[in-house]
Amino acid sequence: MAAQKQEKSVIWDWLTTVDHKKLGIMYLIAGTLFFVKAGVMALFMRIQLMYPEMNFLSGQTFNEFITMHGTIMLFLAATPLLFAFMNYVIPLQIGARDVAFPFVNALGFWIFFAGGLLLSLSWFFGGGPDAGWTAYVPLSSRDYAGVGLDFYVLGLQVSGIGTLISAINFLVTIINMRAPGMTMMRLPLFVWTSFISSTLILFAFTPLAAGLALLMLDRIFGAQFFIPSMGGNTVLWQHIFWIFGHPEVYILVLPAFGIISEVIPAFSRKRLFGYTAMVFATMIIAFLGFMVWAHHMFTVGMGPVANSIFAIATMTIAVPTGIKIFNWLFTMWGGKITFNTAMLFASSFVPTFVLGGVTGVMLAMAPVDYLYHDTYFVVAHFHYIIVGGIVLALFAGLFYWYPKMFGHMLNETLGKLFFWIFYIGFHLTFFVQHLLGLMGMPRRVYTYLGDQGLDTFNFISTIGTFFMSAGVILLVINVIYSAFKGERVTVADPWDARTLEWAVPTPVPEYNFAQTPQVRSLDPLFYEKIHGDGTMKPAEPIQPIHMPNGSILPLIISIGLFFAGLGFIMMNMDNPIINPWIVAIGGLVITFGSMFVRSVKEDHGYYVPVEQVKADLKKGGN
Amino acid sequence: MADNLSQPFDKSAMTEEEKRQVNKEIRKQIVVFALMIFLTIISFLAVGADIVPRSFAIPFILLLAVVQFALQLIFFMHLKDKDHGWATAFMISGIFITVPTIAALMLLIGVVKY
Ligand code: HEM
Ligand SMILES: [Cu+2]
Numbered sequence: 202m203a204a205q206k207q208e209k210s211v212i213w214d215w216l217t218t219v220d221h222k223k224l225g226i227m228y229l230i231a232g233t234l235f236f237v238k239a240g241v242m243a244l245f246m247r248i249q250l251m252y253p254e255m256n257f258l259s260g261q262t263f264n265e266f267i268t269m270h271g272t273i274m275l276f277l278a279a280t281p282l283l284f285a286f287m288n289y290v291i292p293l294q295i296g297a298r299d300v301a302f303p304f305v306n307a308l309g310f311w312i313f314f315a316g317g318l319l320l321s322l323s324w325f326f327g328g329g330p331d332a333g334w335t336a337y338v339p340l341s342s343r344d345y346a347g348v349g350l351d352f353y354v355l356g357l358q359v360s361g362i363g364t365l366i367s368a369i370n371f372l373v374t375i376i377n378m379r380a381p382g383m384t385m386m387r388l389p390l391f392v393w394t395s396f397i398s399s400t401l402i403l404f405a406f407t408p409l410a411a412g413l414a415l416l417m418l419d420r421i422f423g424a425q426f427f428i429p430s431m432g433g434n435t436v437l438w439q440h441i442f443w444i445f446g447h448p449e450v451y452i453l454v455l456p457a458f459g460i461i462s463e464v465i466p467a468f469s470r471k472r473l474f475g476y477t478a479m480v481f482a483t484m485i486i487a488f489l490g491f492m493v494w495a496h497h498m499f500t501v502g503m504g505p506v507a508n509s510i511f512a513i514a515t516m517t518i519a520v521p522t523g524i525k526i527f528n529w530l531f532t533m534w535g536g537k538i539t540f541n542t543a544m545l546f547a548s549s550f551v552p553t554f555v556l557g558g559v560t561g562v563m564l565a566m567a568p569v570d571y572l573y574h575d576t577y578f579v580v581a582h583f584h585y586i587i588v589g590g591i592v593l594a595l596f597a598g599l600f601y602w603y604p605k606m607f608g609h610m611l612n613e614t615l616g617k618l619f620f621w622i623f624y625i626g627f628h629l630t631f632f633v634q635h636l637l638g639l640m641g642m643p644r645r646v647y648t649y650l651g652d653q654g655l656d657t658f659n660f661i662s663t664i665g666t667f668f669m670s671a672g673v674i675l676l677v678i679n680v681i682y683s684a685f686k687g688e689r690v691t692v693a694d695p696w697d698a699r700t701l702e703w704a705v706p707t708p709v710p711e712y713n714f715a716q717t718p719q720v721r722s723l724d725p726l727f728y729e730k731i732h733g734d735g736t737m738k739p740a741e742p743i744q745p746i747h748m749p750n751g752s753i754l755p756l757i758i759s760i761g762l763f764f765a766g767l768g769f770i771m772m773n774m775d776n777p778i779i780n781p782w783i784v785a786i787g788g789l790v791i792t793f794g795s796m797f798v799r800s801v802k803e804d805h806g807y808y809v810p811v812e813q814v815k816a817d818l819k820k821g822g823n
Numbered sequence: 824m825a826d827n828l829s830q831p832f833d834k835s836a837m838t839e840e841e842k843r844q845v846n847k848e849i850r851k852q853i854v855v856f857a858l859m860i861f862l863t864i865i866s867f868l869a870v871g872a873d874i875v876p877r878s879f880a881i882p883f884i885l886l887l888a889v890v891q892f893a894l895q896l897i898f899f900m901h902l903k904d905k906d907h908g909w910a911t912a913f914m915i916s917g918i919f920i921t922v923p924t925i926a927a928l929m930l931l932i933g934v935v936k937y
C-alpha cells in the first residue's frame with residue numbers, strides 16, 4: 202500500500218519527525234543540556250564569589266558568564282523545558298491526535314535550537330556577550346561591546362522566531378483540536394495556563410524582535426536609535442526590553458502554575474479547588490503582566506507620578522496570585538495526600554513562590570527600590586521566583602509525566618534524596634542573598650572586599666550551590682539508573698490520575714487516541730472512574746487514522762536561518778574569512794528555497810489502517 | 824480508501840457556490856489592495872511634491888494611516904467575517920494591550936510633538 206509508513210533509520214526518524222511526543226522529548230533533552238551549561242556557569246560564578254577578592258575568574262569572564270547564564274537560563278533552558286511538557290501533554294490532555302500544524306511544530310524546535318547554537322558559538326569568536334541579559338545600551342552599543350553581543354542579538358532573534366511560531370501553534374491547537382465535549386471551561390489548568398502563556402509570547406516576543414532589530418541596525422549598520430550623541434535615546438531600549446521582559450517572567454511562571462495545578466490535585470485525591478477562579482486569575486495576571494514593565498526602571502528618573510502608577514499596578518498582581526495560592530492550599534486541605542517526589546516538589550513550590558512574591562511586592566515600593574535596586578536583594582528575589590517557582594515546577598512535572606513519556610518510573614528514593622538536597626541547597630544559596638543585598642552588596646560584580654560583613658553569607662551561598670549541583674547530579678544518576686532498573690510501566694494510569702493523558706496506553710501510540718474520546722466533565726478520566734466504567738467513551742468508530750509524514754525541511758530551514766544570522770554577525774568581525782553577505786544571503790536562499798519546496802510539493806501524509814489500530818488496541822487497551 | 828486520498832484531487836472539492844464566494848472574496852481583496860496602494864502613493868506625493876500645505880501634511884498622513892489600518896484589519900485580518908470569533912478576540916485583546924502600552928511609552932519618554 203502506497204500510504205504505508207516506511208521503515209527508517211532511528212537517527213533519520215528523529216531528525217525528520219513531526220510527532221509532538223518526539224518533539225517534546227527533543228525539547229526536554231535540548232533544554233536540559235542548556236540548563237546544565239548555564240548551571241555550570243552559575244557554579245563558577247559562585248565559586249568566584251566564595252571568598253573576597255578571589256581570582257578564580259577574571260572580571261571579563263565573569264561578565265560573559267553572567268550574561269550567558271541569564272540569557273541561556275531564560276531563553277534556552279526554562280522556555281524549552283516548559284515547551285517540552287506542553288508539546289507532550291497538551292494534545293493528550295485535550296484529546297487530540299497531534300498539534301494543529303505538526304510541520305510548524307518541528308520547525309519551531311529546530312529554529313529555537315539553531316538560535317541557541319548561534320548564541321553559543323560566541324565563545325569561539327572572542328568571547329560571549331558581556332552586557333548582562335538585559336543588554337542595556339550604551340553598554341551594548343558598538344563602542345563598548347564586541348562581536349559577542351552580535352551573537353546575543355542574532356541568536357535571540359533566531360531562537361525567538363522558533364518560540365513565536367511554536368506558541369502560535371499551541372494557540373491554534375487548543376482552539377481547534379479539542380475532543381468533543383472538551384469545552385474551554387473543561388480544559389485542564391495546564392492547558393489553560395499554556396494557552397495564556399502562548400498569548401503572552403505572541404504579544405511580548407514581537408516587541409523583543411523589534412527591539413533586537415533596532416539594536417542590530419545600530420550595531421551593524423550604524424543606525425542611531427539608542428545613541429544619545431547622535432540624537433537617539435538609551436532609555437528607549439530599557440522600555441522596549443522590559444515591555445517584553447516583564448511578560449517573559451509570566452510566560453515562564455504561568456505554565457509552571459499549570460503543572461502545580463495538575464500535580465497537587467492528582468496527589469491530594471481531590472479536584473482542584475476553585476477551577477473558574479484559577480482560570481480568571483491567570484488571565485488577570487497575564488493582562489496586568491503587560492502593564493507593569495516600568496517597575497524595572499524606578500531609578501531611571503521617570504518622575505513620582507509614573508513611579509507611583511507602576512508601583513500600584515505591580516502590587517495589584519498580588520491579588521490574583523494570592524487567589525491561586527489559596528486555591529492550591531484549599532486543594533490540599535483535607536485531601537488524602539501522597540508525598541512522592543512529584544508532590545514534594547509541587548507542595549514546596551507554594552511557600553517558596555510566596556517568599557519570592559513577598560520580596561516582589563517589597564521591590565515594587567518605588568521609594569524603597571532606590572535602596573534595593575541592583576543589589577543582591579534583587580538576585581535573591583528573582584531566583585526565588587525562577588528556581589523556587591519555575592524550576593521546582595519543572596521537576597514536579599518531570600517526575601509526574603516521566604512514566605508516560607518514557608515508560609518507566611524514576612526511582613523514588615533517589616528522587617526524594619534529590620528533592621531534599623536541592624531544596625536545602627536552594628535556600629542556603631538564595632536566602633542569605635536577601636541579607637547580602639540589604640547590606641549593600643551590588644549585583645553583577647565579580648568580586649568584593651573582605652571584612653565588610655559580606656564574607657560569611659557569600660561563603661554560605663556558594664556552599665548552597667554545591668548542594669544544588671549535587672542534587673542535579675543525583676537526578677542524572679536517577680535518570681540513568683531508572684532507565685535500566687526502574688519499575689516498568691505498561692498500565693495507562695500509574696498514578697490513578699484525573700486527566701486525559703492518562704487514558705492513552707503507555708507507550709503512547711503515534712496517533713495518541715485510537716478513537717477520539719467523548720469528554721463529559723472536567724477531569725474527564727476521573728469522571729469516568731466514578732460515573733462510568735473507568736474508560737473513556739469513544740466519540741467515533743474505529744477508522745483509518747490520517748497522519749502527517751515526517752520531513753527534513755524544518756531542519757534545513759533552520760540551518761538556513763542559522764547561516765543568515767551568522768552572516769549578519771560576521772559583518773562586525775574584523776577579518777571574516779568569507780564575505781558576510783555571501784553567508785547571509787546564502788542562508789536566506791536556503792531558508793526561502795526550502796519554504797518554496799514545502800509550498801509546491803504535495804504531501805498528503807499516510808493512513809494507519811484499521812487492522813493496525815485494532816491490533817494496537819488489543820495490546821494496550823484504551 | 825486510504826490510497827485514493829493520498830493522491831492529489833484532479834477536480835476541486837469545492838461546490839460551485841463556494842467557488843463563487845471565493846472569487847468574490849478575491850475580487851474584493853484586490854480592490855482593497857489597490858486602494859491601499861493608492862493611499863500610500865497619495866501620502867508620498869503629499870509630502871514629496873508639497874501638494875498639501877506643510878502644516879497640514881502630518882495630520883493628513885496620519886488620517887490616511889488610520890484609514891489604511893482600518894482597511895487592513897477589516898479586509899485582510901478578517902475582522903468583517905463571521906466565524907472568526909477567536910481571531911477577532913485576539914485582535915481586540917492585542918489592541919487592548921498595545922494602545923495603552925504605546926500611549927504610556929510615549930508619555931514616559933516624552934514624545935509630545937508628533
Ligand atoms: C540553580 C542554581 C542557580 C544559581 C546558583 C544561580 C546563580 C546566579 C548568579 C551568581 C547570578 C549573578 C548574580 C549577580 O551577581 O547579579 C545569577 C544571575 C541570573 N540568573 Fe541565576 N542561578 C541559578 C539558576 C537560575 C535559573 C534557573 C534561572 C532562570 C531560568 C536564572 C536566571 C538568572 C538571571 C536572569 C540572572 C541575571 C543575569 C544578569 O544580571 O544579567 N538563574 N544567577
Ligand atoms: Cu517585572
